[in-house]
Amino acid sequence: MRIADVLRNKGTAVATVPPEATVAELLAGLAEHNIGAMVVVGPEGVAGIVSERDVVRKLHERGAEVLSRPVSEIMTRLVATCTPRDSVDDLTVLMTRRRIRHVPVLDGARLAGIVSIGDVVKTRMEELETSQEQLHAYITRG
Numbered sequence: 001m002r003i004a005d006v007l008r009n010k011g012t013a014v015a016t017v018p019p020e021a022t023v024a025e026l027l028a029g030l031a032e033h034n035i036g037a038m039v040v041v042g043p044e045g046v047a048g049i050v051s052e053r054d055v056v057r058k059l060h061e062r063g064a065e066v067l068s069r070p071v072s073e074i075m076t077r078l079v080a081t082c083t084p085r086d087s088v089d090d091l092t093v094l095m096t097r098r099r100i101r102h103v104p105v106l107d108g109a110r111l112a113g114i115v116s117i118g119d120v121v122k123t124r125m126e127e128l129e130t131s132q133e134q135l136h137a138y139i140t141r142g
Contacts, residue, residue: 003091003105003115004084006123012113014104016041019048019072023055026071036116037102040075045109048075051102081106082115088123091115 017026017038029038030052037051050071058066058074066074081104082091091103095117105113 001088001123001127002084003082003086003088003113006088006115006119007084007105007113009123010113010115010119014039014111014114016111017050017071018042019070019075021071022068023058023071023074024067026050027055027067037114039079039104039111039114040071041111046079046081046104046106046111048072048077049079049102049104050075079104083107084112088120092120095120 015029015033015035015038017029017040019040019042021029026038030036036053037049039046040048040050048071054074054076055066080094080098080100082094084105084107095101095103101117103115104111105115
């Protein structure tokens with residue numbers, strides 16, 4: 001299965017935030033969309049990614065003053081990405097090795113979607129259910 005298949009099922013909408021938005025604005029967006037990370041998009045495209053985990057760590061380090069600081073100060077700049085043509089297996093390996101939960105999907109320079117670990121797990125469960133149904137049908141038909 002390819003990332004394009006995952007996006008076809010979940011959709012291609014991506015919540016983004018500009019680098020100059022405050023961390024408080026980021027948190028409002030995360031809560032509004034009920035998501036765990038947002039892609040940081042600047043004039044030249046994807047500039048970074050920032051997650052709830054990033055915010056928690058910076059709050060612990062610097063205190064509440066971080067809420068008024070720009071997202072660019074806490075975002076991860078070296079973003080792991082994938083393409084619609086990549087396999088879900090390859091993405092699973094990437095997420096496991098890098099210990100990340102959200103991966104933006106780039107089609108060339110265009111942000112084409114985002115895949116979370118939850119999307120990967122859901123895809124795997126659907127594949128297993130389909131295999132189980134096929135096996136059950138094969139066995140019962142003799």
